[in-house]
Amino acid sequence: MHSTLFAHVPVESTGRYTLQNPQLLKTDVTQGSSPVLARQGAMVAFEGQVEFDSQYRNRSWRNVERMTGEGLDLMRCKGNGIVYLANLAQHLHVMEVGRGITVDSSYILAFDGSLGVGIVAVDSAVEVAAAGAYNLELSGSGQVVLMTSGEPLVLEVGPDKNVCVDSDAVIAWSTSLRTQLQAPTSTSGVWRRRGTTGEGWEMHFGGTGHVLVQPSELLPPQGMRNGGVLGQFGMRGNSLGGSNS
């Protein structure tokens, strides 16, 4: 048997997280002291002895998640082996948390268990599609794997740069950035959010850091699991929750 398929054999892994290809993550759970926390149901294959356990969340944390819609059901991957993680063929990005990342919970695939996680309210809390009113803030030293629908764009924000992004397309940004929501529509279109230009809320960033934007203004694909075509366009149910189980 010969095939183009054999160009897709597992790559050599270097660290804890290695991208097998832009859409598939190879995770060596043997490395590192903290467990790997991954979105529930994201495992596509594994080798060796690996256990998957639910990540325990206490009642008050669950209440916060329910109220904010930033629910992220995680599982702990422990053991000795290699786990392959993916979610609906979205593009994956391994990044160091560094000085903190604010990200919508529906775009997280996995992160180190050693990281600190908090739910924060985004300034001028308006329910907007991708960047909801609430986001997750990751801090500490470790790595996080983010997902985007399509290949993303990273914008650098500096003191002399005026960066505005569509709030439906923004995925994550440096925690140190100041955010502000603004609507580009004029008063005549105020009753229709997407007024005349088709552009709704945009997010303005100030300070110094980076912003990650995806080339899609649809809701995260896991929301359309039960939503059919309507879900694809974010019109079915509450797709903001990060559940993928």
Place this chain on the structure above:
Amino acid sequence: MDSQTLSAHRAAATGVRMSVHSSKTLKVTMVTGQDLIAKAGSMIAYDGYVQFDGAPASLRRSAEEMVTGEGGRLMLARGDGDLYLADYGGDILVLHLNGEALSVNGATLLACDASLELAIEPVKGLAKLSGSGLTNLVIKGTGWVALVSRGIPMALDCAERETYVDPDALVAWTTGLEMKARRTIKASALIGRGSGEAFQIGFKGQGFVVVQPSEDTGDRFKIRG
């Protein structure tokens, strides 16, 4: 018209029966006498003279496939020319079988030579699992097979150590592997603390198993049921 970027997407002339154009389109060189079985509705373009018929009687005949849903949606293409097939932007995989057998998840088969032998076989030793289903399509013989994967696939070698696969992400595997179901449901799942990974299929032996980076089992943009 300035079409420099567009002309980069011209289909390259290839001498082989099946080739992949820009990773998401399958190009098949059709020759009279070498018919092609393809997923119904997957044709996006053709040049030359190509005709399409319903699935061949030998495939349609068996009532079991109606029950299992495997192989139920196939068409037969014949004629001369170049045929282009695609499946909702899925990545295309082309394999050439040389007397070997390949077991595929029925929904991932895009096209194969009509000279290959298709059989619907129950998966041995496995209970009903999602994605994998009870039955699978076994393709045997000598010829070309094209599969579709949601996202860039990966081939895992099962010879070194046991490989476990989520049935929703499974695309194909070589026959002759030892398979076993593995349940990881614990008591904690009963009180709402499951890990989201309930079943895996373990593979062991000489051969490989192909997985896709997506657990989306339905057609992504399918409107009709």
